Amino acid sequence: MEWDEPVISERDLARTYNGGAYEDPWAAVLDYQAVMRYASEHPNKGSSAIATALEIPRGRIRPWLDNGSKPDPVHGIEIARDHGWLEATYHNREFQALNVLVANVFSGGSIRSDAFHPSFALNHQEYHSHVIDALEMTGLEFEFHHEDDPNRATEVRPTDGATVLGRTLATLGAPVGPKAKLEDFTLPWYLDDAPFEVREMFVLSYLANRAIHHRDKDTVHIQEERSKAYRDELAELIEDVAKEPVTSGERMVTISADAARSLGLQSRYRFPSEETE
Known part of the structure; x- marks a missing residue:
């Protein structure tokens, strides 16, 4: 995938919806677009004629033409487009x-x-x-x-x-x-081909919520109850961003002190060696 291409497709977003009469929700989007395009090109045609021409049941398209209703996937795509999510590239x-x-x-x-x-x-x-x-x-x-x-x-x-x-x-x-x-x-599929800055921001955002700091050392841990495969994947991503050792173990990912410093992780403890009174 090219970095200057949109990351999210209308088709993938549409397929998060229930298609109703359509087995594939994306097909509802294509039919709606075809109906609207045909209606604009043939303003004197009614719903019956349009349904016949496009071989779509009239009862399905009449609300689109008469009441301005839209399939849910179409409505979702329009909202996503209005917010710039469908045009967004990695650098947006x-x-x-x-x-x-x-x-x-x-x-x-x-x-x-x-x-x-x-x-x-x-x-x-x-x-x-x-x-x-x-x-x-x-x-x-x-x-x-x-x-x-x-x-x-x-x-x-x-x-x-x-x-x-x-x-x-x-x-x-x-x-x-x-x-x-x-x-x-x-982990998200888009990270595989993403620029370094995107991978880095994902890691830093993740660690802002999950990093476990220690008073007596700079090593940082993440407790993960998920599969060993996921812990390995997460450790590999963090290590790739930090360029320093990160390992996965039993229910834990360990970010070495060098990796923590490379990532700029700030301990929540101002004085790591000082005991709490």
């Missing part, structure tokens, strides 16, 4: 935000499988968490949840356009549904 500001949000789904968020609503837990920086900056870059409004619940992390959730954002993140490889139940859990 819009894709930078999506990349950070995908990393946050992996490391501190989720996408509901029933409606594709994404939510993101704030990390130790609370309302200064980088995920808020990323959501602001999308142009979507958002709101906070569980702020007064001491037993739950505060979450930030987009409001208008939330489901289209969730579907867009899913096309990029973000996991959908309870992550603990997902068997085929792997």
Whole structure:
């Protein structure tokens, strides 16, 4: 894939939807486009004539022509296009935000499988968490949840356009549904061919939520209960970005002190050797 080409396709986004009468939701998009194009070229033709000409059931296209309704995938594509997500290349500001949000789904968020609503837990920086900056870059409004619940992390959730954002993140490889139940859990496909800056930002966003620092050493850990294959994949990505040793083990990824320094990771402890009183 070329770096100056759009990363997300309309077809992939459409296929996150239920196609209704269509086995393939993308076919609904193609039919809708064909009907609208034919109607514009033949303004005197009614729904019956158009249905006959295009060999599409009249009952399916009449709401499109008479009421201005649209298949759900078409509506989602239009919203994604309006936000610049479908035109975004690896170097666009819009894709930078999506990349950070995908990393946050992996490391501190989720996408509901029933409606594709994404939510993101704030990390130790609370309302200064980088995920808020990323959501602001999308142009979507958002709101906070569980702020007064001491037993739950505060979450930030987009409001208008939330489901289209969730579907867009899913096309990029973000996991959908309870992550603990997902068997085929792997890093996003787009990282394989992405520029270094994209891979680096994914890693740093991931670590901002999951890095475990220590008072007496510069080594950093990530606790990962997922498969050994996923831990190996994650360690390989971090090592590729840091250019220093990163290893995976039993339920843990270990980022060496050299790798942590290369990544610019700042310990949460101002004085690592000082014991807490």
